[in-house]
Amino acid sequence: MKEFALLFRQPNFADVDKLSAEEFKAIGKKWQDWAGNIAAQGKMAGSGLRLSLNGKVLKAGGVVTDGPFVEIKEMLGSFVVVKADNLDEATTLAHGCPALDSNGSVEIREIVRP
Amino acid sequence: MNAGFIFVTMTDDHNLISDLFRAEFSKMVAVISRLFGLQHIEIAEDIVSETFLIASQNWSEKGAPENPTAWLYKVAKQKTLYHFKRKGIFDKKVIPAISSFVNETQQELDLDFSMKNIKDSQLQMLFAVCNPGIASEAQIGLALRILCGFGIDEIAEAFLSNKETINKRLFRAKEKLRTEKIKMELPSENEMAHRLDNVLHIIYLLFNEGYYSKTSNQTLQKDLCLEAMRLALMLTEFEETNLPKTNALMALMCFHASRFNARQSNEDSAVLYEQQNEELWDAELIEKGLYFLNLSEIGSEISSYHFEARIAYWHCNKKDSHEKWDNILQLYNQLLLVNYSPIVALNRTYALYKANGIEEALIEAEKLKLENNHFYFILLGELYKDIDSEKARSNFEKAYYLAKTDSEKQGIQKKIDTLL
Numbered sequence: 001m002k003e004f005a006l007l008f009r010q011p012n013f014a015d016v017d018k019l020s021a022e023e024f025k026a027i028g029k030k031w032q033d034w035a036g037n038i039a040a041q042g043k044m045a046g047s048g049l050r051l052s053l054n055g056k057v058l059k060a061g062g063v064v065t066d067g068p069f070v071e072i073k074e075m076l077g078s079f080v081v082v083k084a085d086n087l088d089e090a091t092t093l094a095h096g097c098p099a100l101d102s103n104g105s106v107e108i109r110e111i112v113r114p
Numbered sequence: 115m116n117a118g119f120i121f122v123t124m125t126d127d128h129n130l131i132s133d134l135f136r137a138e139f140s141k142m143v144a145v146i147s148r149l150f151g152l153q154h155i156e157i158a159e160d161i162v163s164e165t166f167l168i169a170s171q172n173w174s175e176k177g178a179p180e181n182p183t184a185w186l187y188k189v190a191k192q193k194t195l196y197h198f199k200r201k202g203i204f205d206k207k208v209i210p211a212i213s214s215f216v217n218e219t220q221q222e223l224d225l226d227f228s229m230k231n232i233k234d235s236q237l238q239m240l241f242a243v244c245n246p247g248i249a250s251e252a253q254i255g256l257a258l259r260i261l262c263g264f265g266i267d268e269i270a271e272a273f274l275s276n277k278e279t280i281n282k283r284l285f286r287a288k289e290k291l292r293t294e295k296i297k298m299e300l301p302s303e304n305e306m307a308h309r310l311d312n313v314l315h316i317i318y319l320l321f322n323e324g325y326y327s328k329t330s331n332q333t334l335q336k337d338l339c340l341e342a343m344r345l346a347l348m349l350t351e352f353e354e355t356n357l358p359k360t361n362a363l364m365a366l367m368c369f370h371a372s373r374f375n376a377r378q379s380n381e382d383s384a385v386l387y388e389q390q391n392e393e394l395w396d397a398e399l400i401e402k403g404l405y406f407l408n409l410s411e412i413g414s415e416i417s418s419y420h421f422e423a424r425i426a427y428w429h430c431n432k433k434d435s436h437e438k439w440d441n442i443l444q445l446y447n448q449l450l451l452v453n454y455s456p457i458v459a460l461n462r463t464y465a466l467y468k469a470n471g472i473e474e475a476l477i478e479a480e481k482l483k484l485e486n487n488h489f490y491f492i493l494l495g496e497l498y499k500d501i502d503s504e505k506a507r508s509n510f511e512k513a514y515y516l517a518k519t520d521s522e523k524q525g526i527q528k529k530i531d532t533l534l
Binding site: 029032033035036037039040041042044 | 440443444446447448450451454456459462463466470478481482483
């Protein structure tokens with residue numbers, strides 16, 4: 001089994017603040033159920049690591065911004081690491097990812113260990 | 115005095131002795147082993163067994179003493195002293211090892227059967243027995259023998275094994291105690307977290323051994339569960355081991371045990387719980403479970419026992435609400451991320467069906483591909499039951515073929531018979 005990172009990109013991620021508590025909970029449930037589907041197949045590899053919504057971006061000339069969201073259309077949301085035999089199987093696992101519901105995308109990349 | 119009366123007193127004494135054996139054997143072995151060292155654990159076992167033998171002879175003639183426990187401790191002390199004096203081996207091997215004890219007690223050997231020393235000794239014994247250096251099945255066997263006072267035949271029955279196998283297993287485990295030089299002491303502060311995890315895991319396995327037991331002896335099943343709970347309760351009584359995860363495990367066991375009487379008729383599938391009669395649920399144990407669940411929420415640490423305890427808590431609500439199943443599903447999602455197992459995956463899929471509907475659950479169930487697991491096909495059969503009775507039938511038939519015990523096969527056959 002190989003390991004693959006599923007990287008989620010979503011537009012308008014910054015709008016998350018505008019969601020009502022109910023909407024936020026519903027989205028959270030979707031994500032949890034989707035991750036649970038993969039975990040139920042015993043194919044979730046890393047579970048502990050998550051990217052926080054807060055961050056900074058350093059650019060040429062020493063310019064630091066408070067977040068990647070403003071200028072980038074599709075923000076990198078977070079990632080999970082799954083176990084799969086090949087890229088195709090890993091891609092199948094990505095189906096149903098809630099990022100896709102909001103016109104986002106999932107990038108699937110094999111993790112290469114030295 | 116007529117013969118019938120004698121018979122009654124004799125049976126009473128016999129019950130008294132077997133009850134005392136279960137309660138006192140582990141305490142006495144722990145206290146004596148603390149003195150002799152674990153290398154000589156058999157001597158401690160022998161001394162305690164002989165003590166009980168004398169008790170049963172003596173009490174059947176003269177009647178039980180007023181304070182049977184004190185009587186047992188006194189005889190065990192005498193026997194221990196006798197062993198010390200008689201066997202040269204002790205002068206050479208044991209006395210040097212325990213010289214500090216002997217000095218402390220002014221050259222006189224004294225067994226301390228105070229409540230505090232009993233508890234301390236039992237806790238140390240728990241950590242000694244639940245040592246990762248010993249195979250986990252042997253840890254459970256040793257725990258049953260040394261910590262719970264189970265007889266070899268009872269352990270054999272619990273494992274669906276024979277006495278010879280169990281004796282061999284226990285012998286090897288005790289060899290390990292010697293070769294690994296395992297001592298009766300609490301782990302250091304650095305090691306505690308890791309070692310406690312192992313102890314909790316063994317208690318958890320012990321409980322499961324009872325709860326999902328291979329044996330059909332229901333008294334024995336219950337005893338295994340109660341002993342597991344007793345050991346966990348002991349851990350809550352010491353500051354070093356009274357951690358949130360200890361309380362989470364305790365809560366989990368209370369919630370499960372609350373349904374013990376309701377599920378005994380025939381537990382043949384992971385989803386059978388719907389058919390239980392909630393009037394048989396033990397409200398007091400649910401209360402206790404809640405008490406420990408609250409204690410487990412202190413701090414930020416979260417273990418798989420926390421998720422399992424919360425799931426078990428929701429299952430104590432018989433009312434089938436969307437909120438309940440959604441919570442259970444989310445807890446299973448989280449549990450799977452920290453601790454995957456096929457049975458958790460199956461239970462999670464059942465929760466997915468109850469929370470999100472049958473279509474979604476079927477799609478995910480088909481992906482699990484647990485082709486060697488009869489519970490998997492029972493679940494598929496249940497999910498197809500109202501949609502496609504042919505598929506339901508073929509899945510139940512696969513389950514029937516894979517099921518290991520007759521009672522499981524009977525349960526599955528009933529499901530097939532109810533299909534149209």
